[in-house]
Amino acid sequence: MSDLFGELREKFRAQILRLEAGDPPVITLKREGFLEVVKFLKEQGYNHLIDLCGVDYLNFKPEKKEERFEVVYHLYSIERRELIRLKVPIPESDCWQYSLTPFWKTANWFERECYDMFGIKFKGHPDLRRILMPDDWVGYPLRKDYPLELDEEREWKVYKELKERARSS
């Protein structure tokens, strides 16, 4: 693990924000140049993308985060049996991230879900649309400023129509 860190530090000095050893080790990366680091890691044997998800750090108390969003990746090397976590902070005003679909086909749906839930766009994604929510849904449900229960006028319009139709008949 330490030699991987050494190599990363040497090669991608500009892209890496933070390296934390631990279980699992965490690498915080800048968005720019992110794809190169992932490519390098994949060559190093981290071939299994376990998970990809977004986290919203709006008003997160314990720690001051510079950016609102973070995209978190969990990579696993099946040969070396090692897990690492990658984090990429994403600013709210410029809300996009590079897509991993060229490297893993499974990233396709993970990124669609992340877009659906957080509104983070993925550059290079072949088919970025909503996945769990209906296509005409307004808002991104897993953002911290999205309420748990919507008030009546903000309800999904199809649902409103159905309700009205049921009432009138």
Add this chain to the structure above:
Amino acid sequence: MEFSSQSLYAIIITAVSALVLLLVSLFHVAYLTYAERKIIARIQQRLGPNRVGPRGILQPIADVLKLIHKEDIIPSGVDRPVFAIAPLVSLVCAGTGLALIPLWQNFVLSNFNVGLLFILALSSLSAYGVILSGWASNSRYALLGGLRASAQVISYEIAMSLSLLSVVLMAGSFNLQDIVKAQLESPYKVYLIPQIIAFFIFWVSALAETNRVPFDLPEAETELVAGYFVEYSGIRFALFYLAEYFGMVVMSALAVTCFLGGYAGPFEIPGIPFFWFLIKLYFLLFIYIWIRATLPRYRYDQLMGLGWKILIPLGLVNLFMTALLKLLL
């Protein structure tokens, strides 16, 4: 033409016996569903219907009452006249065949010379019911079911005709009564022994003709939901089921007639004229049910492959061999 009293008498006799035959066969079909549910339940280690009457014996009657009382839904967008008539086409074509089967030496409703051909023609026609219902429903699942049915019936019809042709060749007649008689005069007594290959082909094709497992592709409930009758409800739905079970009975009766020596048995049982015929029929119907409980379903292209690559060449070879032997002996 003038009706003499004798011909009037003959007409009445025929009408009465036709009615009796219809009622008896309807009874058989109703209890075939009960038998199927019971036997499959036994095979699958459960009880089966046991609520209506002792041991659920009245279940078929309850089912019929329920289906008659149900609303007959005709969805919007269907081709109404065709939609309404398709189940009847299926049922009539499947059921009429029974009139030609010699149930007993002295009992055959309509004994005419091309009986076998007539039954084959009817069973091909019954595919029309399926295709028409698939088309008229204006539903994609039903259409796919109808397509599968037409392809299946066309390819298996050939194999079935080839297998029956060998029987015709041996008996020298298309008349079903004559075929039974020829069997009894032959040294084997039943055509099952010399024509075992033909019987195998016939049986597989019969399964396919009646859309039974493992060839129930047109109605494959896990793929096409219910295939061609997905849009039907109530009594029309019941008619399709009736047609399927009539088809089973007719095919089994045909197999009994052509391969198992018809009404003849190893010894005569006084007082019960149809005994041997019914025993053989029930045995074949049991095999139908047994297969349903055991086998998975074929895939569309595998089914076609089986029909065209195995059964039809086999049937041709069998027919050729039969002709050759008949020529030599």
Add this chain to the structure above:
Amino acid sequence: MGLSLVEVNSKQRGASSFDEPFYINMGPQHPSTHGVLRLFLELDGETIINCDPKIGYLHRGVEKLAETLNYNQTIVLSDRLDYIASCANNTAFCLAFEKLFGLQVPRRARILRTIVNEMARISSHLLWLATHALDIGAMTVFLYCFRDREWLLNIFEKICGARLTHSYVRVGGVRQDFTLEIIEDLYKFTEVFPERVLEYETLIDVNRIWLERTKNIAVVSAEEAISLGLTGPVLRGSGVPYDVRKFRPYDAYDEVEFEVPIGKNGDVYDRYRVRMEELRQSNKIIRQCLEKLSETEGEPVLPENAPDLLIPERVREPEPKPHPKKGFIFTGKEVPVVPPGEAFASIESPKGELAVYVVSDGTNKPWRLRIRTPSFVHISALPELAKGHMIADLIAIIGTLDVVLGDSDR
């Protein structure tokens, strides 16, 4: 495509010319899509040109809900993910929370967890075999499998009172110990079960139609499978021996001996073989764990420092030494129960790798709870696998991926 539930796709209407492909909408109400999976199929005859799975019909927003519940309450939500093997989901959640809290699980609790996990695996695989066989058309296997699953569910009922949504695993351990009756029942079950597996195999294993329907269908190479993110028996069917129980052992899996069966060709048949072999291995694991249970007789199943069912937001810290008369004296200093930080745990659920990533902000509720479910990933692989196959094969493929829509939609 498919803007809403009410609207019919405009492409579907008015397909007049003959060379246009045939569109069919499979699901969300369809007998063999195992729930509310909707597949938008583009067909050429019966061959699938394109397949677009649409999920979300069972989306209950578990991740959002979890942010408003405290840690122990989220375990009840986890039952509803993969409702066929709820103990596995409970375990994944608890493992992540324990890592976050820094809890040590007592050995007996770990063994008990292993047992219920393997029971969940058997019950899930039995249900899979039943429905997979039924989809392909063999209806007798269905009822044979349900007979034995019934037995297992009765044991579950004795263990925790529930048959489907167990919530048996708790943060720190398990809810209660096994009684002697349960252990006896399990001994009986494990003795009979291998024969039962053989019984299912005799029903379909040498059946020619079964072989024709499953061999060389939906072949996935090892590399392709990893790229598609497939895990669990589906990945192992392609010959990759990746099993979280072996690679990152949790609970008592490092104490028991078992093999990880792998396939060769990566087709539907190999995955079927892998799962059948897993049934036997699970049985073996339960057997070994039962013997270990007698070694740990009487030990606690929940550590003393396990959090209360209702975790308070903060607790006051007592003085280090108790006062001789007044008991504890509170100094007034408040400490959070849950340390801020993040934790990741993954387990080998019956369907595949189930991973939970939890971020804590120090309160009693998770800041973010991310669940990576195997079914979600497996459905995402469906278009790749189904392309070029026929509708009947699609049914077999959905069956072989073993998807549960509650698991995929969350």
